[in-house]
Amino acid sequence: MTDYVMxxxxxxxxxxxxxxxxxxxxxxxxxxxxxxxxxxxxxxLIFGPSGSGKSTFLRCMAMLxxxxxxxxxxxxxxxxxxxxxxxxxxxxxxxxFQHIYLFRHLTALGNVELALRKVLKLPKEEARKRxxxxxxxxxxxxxxxxxxxxxxGGQAQRVGIARALARNPDIILLDEPTSALDPELTGEVIxxxxxxxxxxxxxxxxxxxxxxxxxVAEEMIFYDEGHIVETGPPSLFFNAPNTDxxxxxxxRIINRxxxx
Amino acid sequence: xGGVPLTLSISILSFFIGIAVGLxxxxxRVYEKEVGFVVDAYxxxxxxxxxxxxxxxxxxxxxxxxxxxxxxxxxxxxxxxGLRSGANQSQxxxxxxxxxxxxxxxxxxxxxxxxxxxxxxxxxxxxxxYSTPGLGSEYALLIKDSxxxxxxxxxxxxxxxxxxRYITGDVIGPYVLAALIYIVLTFPLAxxxxxxxxxxxxxxxx
Numbered sequence: 001m002t003d004y005v006m007x008x009x010x011x012x013x014x015x016x017x018x019x020x021x022x023x024x025x026x027x028x029x030x031x032x033x034x035x036x037x038x039x040x041x042x043x044x045l046i047f048g049p050s051g052s053g054k055s056t057f058l059r060c061m062a063m064l065x066x067x068x069x070x071x072x073x074x075x076x077x078x079x080x081x082x083x084x085x086x087x088x089x090x091x092x093x094x095x096x097f098q099h100i101y102l103f104r105h106l107t108a109l110g111n112v113e114l115a116l117r118k119v120l121k122l123p124k125e126e127a128r129k130r131x132x133x134x135x136x137x138x139x140x141x142x143x144x145x146x147x148x149x150x151x152x153g154g155q156a157q158r159v160g161i162a163r164a165l166a167r168n169p170d171i172i173l174l175d176e177p178t179s180a181l182d183p184e185l186t187g188e189v190i191x192x193x194x195x196x197x198x199x200x201x202x203x204x205x206x207x208x209x210x211x212x213x214x215x216v217a218e219e220m221i222f223y224d225e226g227h228i229v230e231t232g233p234p235s236l237f238f239n240a241p242n243t244d245x246x247x248x249x250x251x252r253i254i255n256r257x258x259x260x
Numbered sequence: 261x262g263g264v265p266l267t268l269s270i271s272i273l274s275f276f277i278g279i280a281v282g283l284x285x286x287x288x289r290v291y292e293k294e295v296g297f298v299v300d301a302y303x304x305x306x307x308x309x310x311x312x313x314x315x316x317x318x319x320x321x322x323x324x325x326x327x328x329x330x331x332x333x334x335x336x337x338x339x340x341x342g343l344r345s346g347a348n349q350s351q352x353x354x355x356x357x358x359x360x361x362x363x364x365x366x367x368x369x370x371x372x373x374x375x376x377x378x379x380x381x382x383x384x385x386x387x388x389x390y391s392t393p394g395l396g397s398e399y400a401l402l403i404k405d406s407x408x409x410x411x412x413x414x415x416x417x418x419x420x421x422x423x424x425r426y427i428t429g430d431v432i433g434p435y436v437l438a439a440l441i442y443i444v445l446t447f448p449l450a451x452x453x454x455x456x457x458x459x460x461x462x463x464x465x466x
Binding site: 062064087088090091092093095097099101102103104105114115118119120147148149150163164167 | 363364366367368369370371372373374377381382385386389463464465466
């Protein structure tokens with residue numbers, strides 16, 4: 001019996017960016033030989049320059065992008081094996097998107113309820129109850145019957161978190177959950193994540209919210225050019241990272257934060 | 261006037277056949293690219309041949325050999341108009357699928373839906389909303405094209421007005437009446453479908 005929740009083993013992913021003409025395209029190596037182990041209750045935070053492949057890696061973890069090579073494990077089940085029921089596996093993984101992607105035709109409650117009813121096939125009352133609990137947990141009980149277009153960015157993202165949370169997933173993967181929001185709205189989302197952290201939710205977060213990282217992350221992962229450059233506790237990165245690349249990046253990001 | 265129920269039933273039935281055919285075709289075209297060419301061919305054939313030709317072909321060409329269903333003029337008319345509308349609607353929905361966006365599918369997959377269940381629970385409701393102006397005019401088109409049914413002697417509005425012309429000897433009156441009936445049949449429905457669509461679109465921010 002292991003307490004491993006998820007593991008990535010030597011994962012590779014490249015994709016093509018198509019140019020104007022059919023024959024000119026660029027190959028981007030977004031994930032090059034990345035391995036990562038997550039145990040129950042872990043909170044790990046991936047950060048690094050934009051375009052470095054962090055999001056692609058996170059999507060590979062959720063099998064929303066299929067890795068070219070390498071293995072992804074959910075518990076002791078290998079998701080990259082042929083013949084595995086990926087939909088079942090994805091139902092056990094919560095995913096929160098940078099641009100939120102709520103189902104536009106459903107209310108906040110409907111968004112959270114849908115997968116409970118149609119994927120987990122819970123009876124109506126139980127689905128309703130669990131959806132309401134999840135929405136209460138992210139503190140959006142006052143606008144559960146509003147449509148996504150009527151929600152503020154912060155509310156919408158908290159509904160997005162509730163949608164991921166309600167299924168009681170083994171892990172929640174969050175892809176820059178605050179970076180598409182107005183600065184004054186990031187606080188409420190961060191508060192929600194802080195609450196989840198307190199309850200011991202297993203999370204892998206791509207984020208540049210440094211104060212938050214320092215507070216809740218057990219491990220920070222500096223990711224650049226398709227691979228993990230350095231990992232360590234927040235104290236390492238905030239004091240003296242080992243690699244020059246991480247040092248540079250931290251200096252820039254900290255300067256930016258203090259200037260604000 | 262007596263032709264109205266028949267005109268309406270032809271157009272409504274064809275419209276629903278069109279949904280049943282067009283919706284799956286559109287999703288196959290977008291999400292099963294390997295067989296997309298079949299959908300393209302289907303659309304080209306049905307949109308490329310005048311429906312009056314198709315009706316005559318099916319009724320007189322196949323009718324004698326297959327009295328059911330092709331010996332029945334009502335079925336032939338609905339069949340031809342429905343499948344033709346399916347080709348049109350497939351194109352309307354395809355545009356709508358792109359309009360709704362792939363992100364909705366990704367979000368659907370992320371909560372554990374299979375591709376086709378995500379399509380059903382997440383894409384289809386939004387695709388309908390997105391398609392409303394197009395669907396309104398498609399319905400109007402079907403009302404108008406149901407007039408071709410007169411070639412198979414179905415007593416719908418067109419046939420009735422032609423008969424009326426011979427009975428009364430009035431060359432203009434019956435056709436003016438027919439024109440008015442068609443306007444009354446198409447306009448309110450297309451209009452209310454549009455309005456419903458616009459309101460719903462605003463609500464869900466499409």
